[in-house]
Amino acid sequence: MQVGSLDIALQRKAIKNLHIKVIPPDGLIQVSAPNHLSDTAIRIAIVQRIPWIKRQQKDFANQPRQSARDMVSGESHYLWGQRYRLEVIERHGKHEVKLKGNSKLQLFVSAGTSKARSEKLVVEWYRSQLKNRLAAILENWQKKIGVQVDDWTVRKMRTKWGSCNPQTKRININLELAKKPPECLEYILVHELVHLLERHHNERFVSLMDGYLPNWRLHRDLLKKLPLGHDDWKY
Ligand SMILES: [Zn+2]
Numbered sequence: 667m668q669v670g671s672l673d674i675a676l677q678r679k680a681i682k683n684l685h686i687k688v689i690p691p692d693g694l695i696q697v698s699a700p701n702h703l704s705d706t707a708i709r710i711a712i713v714q715r716i717p718w719i720k721r722q723q724k725d726f727a728n729q730p731r732q733s734a735r736d737m738v739s740g741e742s743h744y745l746w747g748q749r750y751r752l753e754v755i756e757r758h759g760k761h762e763v764k765l766k767g768n769s770k771l772q773l774f775v776s777a778g779t780s781k782a783r784s785e786k787l788v789v790e791w792y793r794s795q796l797k798n799r800l801a802a803i804l805e806n807w808q809k810k811i812g813v814q815v816d817d818w819t820v821r822k823m824r825t826k827w828g829s830c831n832p833q834t835k836r837i838n839i840n841l842e843l844a845k846k847p848p849e850c851l852e853y854i855l856v857h858e859l860v861h862l863l864e865r866h867h868n869e870r871f872v873s874l875m876d877g878y879l880p881n882w883r884l885h886r887d888l889l890k891k892l893p894l895g896h897d898d899w900k901y
Contacts, residue, residue: 677698684697695712737754753770754775800839804818804855840854846892
């Protein structure tokens with residue numbers, strides 16, 4: 667059901683009252699309605715709750731955000747939930763980002779490199795880290811679930827950890843997941859792959875998630891608690 671610009675997953679059930687839920691990670695709206703209620707009555711009930719629905723959807727966008735990074739030595743940067751100290755090393759030659767041991771993130775740049783350029787180098791490094799891990803676990807999960815995506819991309823997304831278009835079989839994964847514990851990436855991937863079997867967040871969806879990833883609620887709650895990257899996403 668479509669109400670204005672809102673996409674509603676509607677379920678009719680033998681219940682007394684209408685219930686509306688807004689479900690993470692992508693803020694979809696699930697409505698359970700009594701069997702006897704007309705479509706018009708359901709629409710009216712949803713329209714009345716629009717301010718509440720919008721507030722719920724905004725919660726994601728309003729999660730605490732990290733402060734901006736200055737790309738200077740000593741700053742903390744995160745990869746797979748681990749903290750690394752940034753060490754900026756000026757040198758001639760190729761720009762490079764790499765880990766040293768299990769506590770340092772080294773950024774090799776030529777003298778006078780701008781903050782924006784340094785940020786871009788680190789963002790692209792995160793992107794390659796995420797793509798590598800995703801490629802490694804995607805195959806395995808596609809086999810387990812018995813689905814195949816046609817394409818996947820890693821993107822910066824302001825309000826979603828992931829998204830799926832079941833028609834085109836494309837999934838998008840939020841670049842920020844490279845900073846979170848690996849279970850978070852796995853949860854989002856499984857969630858998006860399950861959408862290829864079930865478009866809506868209904869009971870079937872939940873039981874598929876329970877079957878494939880019994881601990882998914884823990885991973886979801888962990889993700890909800892972690893700060894999102896700061897707002898100023900340029901690349
Ligand atoms: Zn979903």
